[in-house]
Amino acid sequence: MLSQAVVKRLKEIVGEKNVVTDKVGLLTYGYDGTLLSGEALGVVSPTTTEQVVEIVKLMNEHDIKLVPRGAGTNESGGTIPSEKSVVISFTKMTKIHEIDTENFVAVVEPGVINFDLQVELAKKNFYFPPDPSSFKASTIGGNLGECSGGPKCFKYGVTRDYMLGLEVVLPNGKVIQTGGRNFQSEPGYDLTRIIVGSEGILGLVTKVFVRILPIPRAKKTMLALYDKVEDASQTVADIVAAGIIPTTLELMDNLLINTTEDFTHAGLPRDAGAVLIIEVDGYQEDMDEQVKTIGEIASKIAKEFKVAQSAAEVDQIWTSRRSAFGSVARVRPSYGVNDITVPRSNFPKAIGGVLKVAKDFGVTIGVVAHAGDGNLHPLILFDQRNKEETETVHAAEQALCMMALDLDGTISGEHGIGLVKKKYLDKEFTPAAMEAFRKIKRSFDPSNRFNPGKIIDL
Amino acid sequence: MSNVNISKLKGIVGDAYVIDSPSEMAKYLKGQGKPAVVVLPASTSEVSSIVKLANEKNVKLGVGGAVVDTQGITGGIAMVMSRMNRLLEMDQLNLVAVVEPGLLHKEFLLKVAEFGLNFPPEPYEIETSSVGGCFAIGDSDSKSFEYGPTRTFLLGFEMVLPTGEILEIGNKCIKNVSGLDFIHFAVGSQGTFGIFTKLLVKLLPAPAAKKAVIGTFASMHKANAAFNTLIKRNVHPTRMNLINASLAKNAKPGTEGQLVIVDLQGFKESGKNIANEVASVLTLGGGSDVKIIEEGAEYDQVINGWLKVRAELNAKRSRTVEFVVGPMKMPQALAQLEALTGDLGAYPGVIVEGLLGYVCLALPEGTDKLDLATKVNKLAMSLGGNVKGLLGHKLKADVYNDAEMWKQTTSLLNELRQQFDPKGILNPGVSLEA
Numbered sequence: 104m105l106s107q108a109v110v111k112r113l114k115e116i117v118g119e120k121n122v123v124t125d126k127v128g129l130l131t132y133g134y135d136g137t138l139l140s141g142e143a144l145g146v147v148s149p150t151t152t153e154q155v156v157e158i159v160k161l162m163n164e165h166d167i168k169l170v171p172r173g174a175g176t177n178e179s180g181g182t183i184p185s186e187k188s189v190v191i192s193f194t195k196m197t198k199i200h201e202i203d204t205e206n207f208v209a210v211v212e213p214g215v216i217n218f219d220l221q222v223e224l225a226k227k228n229f230y231f232p233p234d235p236s237s238f239k240a241s242t243i244g245g246n247l248g249e250c251s252g253g254p255k256c257f258k259y260g261v262t263r264d265y266m267l268g269l270e271v272v273l274p275n276g277k278v279i280q281t282g283g284r285n286f287q288s289e290p291g292y293d294l295t296r297i298i299v300g301s302e303g304i305l306g307l308v309t310k311v312f313v314r315i316l317p318i319p320r321a322k323k324t325m326l327a328l329y330d331k332v333e334d335a336s337q338t339v340a341d342i343v344a345a346g347i348i349p350t351t352l353e354l355m356d357n358l359l360i361n362t363t364e365d366f367t368h369a370g371l372p373r374d375a376g377a378v379l380i381i382e383v384d385g386y387q388e389d390m391d392e393q394v395k396t397i398g399e400i401a402s403k404i405a406k407e408f409k410v411a412q413s414a415a416e417v418d419q420i421w422t423s424r425r426s427a428f429g430s431v432a433r434v435r436p437s438y439g440v441n442d443i444t445v446p447r448s449n450f451p452k453a454i455g456g457v458l459k460v461a462k463d464f465g466v467t468i469g470v471v472a473h474a475g476d477g478n479l480h481p482l483i484l485f486d487q488r489n490k491e492e493t494e495t496v497h498a499a500e501q502a503l504c505m506m507a508l509d510l511d512g513t514i515s516g517e518h519g520i521g522l523v524k525k526k527y528l529d530k531e532f533t534p535a536a537m538e539a540f541r542k543i544k545r546s547f548d549p550s551n552r553f554n555p556g557k558i559i560d561l
Numbered sequence: 562m563s564n565v566n567i568s569k570l571k572g573i574v575g576d577a578y579v580i581d582s583p584s585e586m587a588k589y590l591k592g593q594g595k596p597a598v599v600v601l602p603a604s605t606s607e608v609s610s611i612v613k614l615a616n617e618k619n620v621k622l623g624v625g626g627a628v629v630d631t632q633g634i635t636g637g638i639a640m641v642m643s644r645m646n647r648l649l650e651m652d653q654l655n656l657v658a659v660v661e662p663g664l665l666h667k668e669f670l671l672k673v674a675e676f677g678l679n680f681p682p683e684p685y686e687i688e689t690s691s692v693g694g695c696f697a698i699g700d701s702d703s704k705s706f707e708y709g710p711t712r713t714f715l716l717g718f719e720m721v722l723p724t725g726e727i728l729e730i731g732n733k734c735i736k737n738v739s740g741l742d743f744i745h746f747a748v749g750s751q752g753t754f755g756i757f758t759k760l761l762v763k764l765l766p767a768p769a770a771k772k773a774v775i776g777t778f779a780s781m782h783k784a785n786a787a788f789n790t791l792i793k794r795n796v797h798p799t800r801m802n803l804i805n806a807s808l809a810k811n812a813k814p815g816t817e818g819q820l821v822i823v824d825l826q827g828f829k830e831s832g833k834n835i836a837n838e839v840a841s842v843l844t845l846g847g848g849s850d851v852k853i854i855e856e857g858a859e860y861d862q863v864i865n866g867w868l869k870v871r872a873e874l875n876a877k878r879s880r881t882v883e884f885v886v887g888p889m890k891m892p893q894a895l896a897q898l899e900a901l902t903g904d905l906g907a908y909p910g911v912i913v914e915g916l917l918g919y920v921c922l923a924l925p926e927g928t929d930k931l932d933l934a935t936k937v938n939k940l941a942m943s944l945g946g947n948v949k950g951l952l953g954h955k956l957k958a959d960v961y962n963d964a965e966m967w968k969q970t971t972s973l974l975n976e977l978r979q980q981f982d983p984k985g986i987l988n989p990g991v992s993l994e995a
Contacts, residue, residue: 206887
């Protein structure tokens with residue numbers, strides 16, 4: 104429990120209503136997108152950088168750890184409170200300071216919700232490319248912390264590629280700026296890059312300079328249906344070989360087609376083994392040629408290929424994909440999300456590997472994948488209340504991670520490590536690389552004050 | 562005089578690859594420092610052994626692709642990576658290449674082209690730049706608006722740390738957020754975290770069509786106004802560059818006035834239309850001799866002209882001032898800059914990367930660099946930018962009157978460096994102070 108003196112001081116810093124210490128209040132901040140939970144000593148929601156600095160100093164005086172949090176939608180356990188910690192919630196730092204379309208920059212506070220930024224940008228015919236499926240709820244600060252991806256990564260990259268500069272409160276309470284409003288402002292070392300994806304273990308980000316782009320003049324959304332998942336992955340390989348870089352190559356298997364169909368009624372055929380959503384963007388005059396090439400490639404194997412004819416049709420297709428995670432809750436009460444990624448050429452093998460794990464462990468797995476990136480999200484369906492089943496699921500998840508590593512892949516393509524995948528990290532990285540992470544952590548946070556225990560232990 | 566143990570070095574790499582006669586060493590060196598020896602390793606384990614030896618004897622070690630900067634390594638070892646120049650793998654399915662660091666950038670580009678692929682980063686120096694150097698410098702360039710900065714193209718590496726240990730990281734996945742992002746953090750660290758011994762490079766399919774539009778302008782201002790028109794029209798070429806009259810002749814012999822080079826890499830259909838649009842905007846904006854270049858050899862000539870000028874400026878970084886503003890603020894920036902520099906056309910060198918809002922000024926003899934940079938930084942900050950890099954950070958902190966922030970930044974940088982290189986052995990000429 105926090106002492107009365109600390110609570111009083113916190114309230115002085117951020118105001119009475121921005122401090123939570125009651126049991127019920129704390130409980131709601133103990134969860135994220137995973138099945139883990141923890142309990143913080145308190146939750147504090149600053150509204151300015153100065154307040155963040157004061158909070159950091161106060162916590163340092165009392166040797167209390169800080170766990171940063173945005174919307175808490177992450178799939179890694181990155182925001183689960185650790186022992187003797189206070190959660191610092193950035194959801195009240197929601198100002199969009201500036202949108203400068205002429206110079207391709209927006210300046211925002213970390214609590215701005217990705218979708219809210221997209222809405223403001225869209226008014227000016229601009230957008231922020233990283234849009235994880237959680238984008239209606241997740242914050243820019245959270246996206247940054249986990250280095251989120253989304254469906255457009257094949258062409259546009261992940262969150263790190265759109266971060267130009269940051270204002271950061273360091274574990275010693277000092278404020279620095281990394282980068283700036285352009286690609287050329289890093290101070291010797293690329294500090295922005297090391298902070299992006301660091302899950303708050305190196306510093307607390309209080310202002311973000313993001314790169315924004317004009318909405319492409321044209322886009323085309325296509326849908327291909329297959330008997331088997333393996334067939335879909337062949338189309339993916341062929342499209343890339345043809346020198347086309349789609350924005351999107353999203354795959355859902357039969358299970359997900361059915362669960363999303365129950366929910367959205369988008370009209371996907373329930374008997375299809377897999378669906379591939381393909382999107383290209385660019386100049387209007389280049390669309391026909393690309394669509395024709397992709398159509399020829401897909402039609403070699405697909406049982407059906409169609410091009411969306413209207414914005415409504417496009418929306419319908421995307422609603423299915425965006426609701427994929429949630430839709431499985433109709434089948435079983437819990438699901439475990441995995442984020443394994445393999446080199447594109449190993450994608451068919453990874454699909455085979457997932458089927459094998461499902462069989463070996465006797466678990467139900469649905470697959471949704473960013474196929475162009477080799478990034479798979481096998482969803483394992485189960486009931487968390489059943490202890491034995493839960494343990495089987497954990498074992499299956501471990502098998503999935505090992506399978507990805509055996510295929511020269513990674514245990515995380517876009518969700519981050521947090522607590523959930525931390526135990527597998529030394530399977531992916533050599534001792535020298537693990538030590539490099541610790542050197543970096545020690546440089547920023549020698550006393551292990553920020554989000555301790557996430558990604559690595561000191 | 563020197564602690565370098567020549568015979569041990571010879572034992573590691575073989576007699577032929579340890580050079581200690583000053584006359585033979587010269588072609589591998591640049592700068593004023595006087596290293597005791599040049600050594601050319603052929604493998605990762607040789608690099609590791611050399612670094613361990615340097616640690617034992619507390620000898621400074623500088624590394625370069627074909628040529629080593631000798632600053633800070635007097636009496637020490639200059640390591641040249643040119644024997645580690647193999648293309649180890651070209652993986653077309655995954656659009657990835659595995660290369661050794663000493664492979665020349667220009668040779669890598671030829672190989673990549675043979676496979677119908679594209680490696681966008683520009684060479685820092687046309688003839689001698691290596692792929693290892695490309696990522697060690699890790700800059701952005703005039704194509705970064707479209708393709709992203711250099712770091713975008715590194716997926717992993719093998720590195721010999723300053724203590725001699727070998728670190729491998731990364732994989733062929735184009736999406737990877739596992740662990741801390743040491744992969745991209747190492748890019749641009751100028752060999753202070755370690756020596757690249759293998760690089761896992763991301764490639765792209767080659768663009769279906771390439772075209773350039775060139776033209777000359779009587780004034781820098783008119784050319785920039787034309788750039789703004791293009792941005793307003795939502796036209797974002799691959800490159801949109803401007804070279805002032807003094808340098809334009811080096812890029813394209815016989816040029817009178819300021820030279821505009823617009824590079825269009827993309828698809829055939831849109832390429833045609835955009836080239837026409839760019840050409841008319843340049844002509845209406847006051848450009849003369851505006852020309853669309855479609856033929857391959859002529860296109861290469863134009864682009865190489867740009868790279869040549871770019872490399873000339875890179876070669877004298879101590880005598881240039883680089884700054885960035887918002888791209889649409891460039892006309893204001895140049896107008897205000899002229900109050901400091903006089904006529905920009907006649908200035909020894911000015912290049913503008915229009916899409917990125919970047920300017921590089923080659924200083925006339927006798928100009929006080931720091932003084933000019935300080936003034937330029939104030940100007941740039943009022944237009945949403947700053948002087949580039951570490952110097953820019955110091956000048957920004959000065960403007961904020963925030964000495965503490967500067968102190969905090971440099972102490973963090975030095976702490977990071979020291980964590981990796983406790984004895985301060987590797988590339989001591991790289992300064993993290995401005």
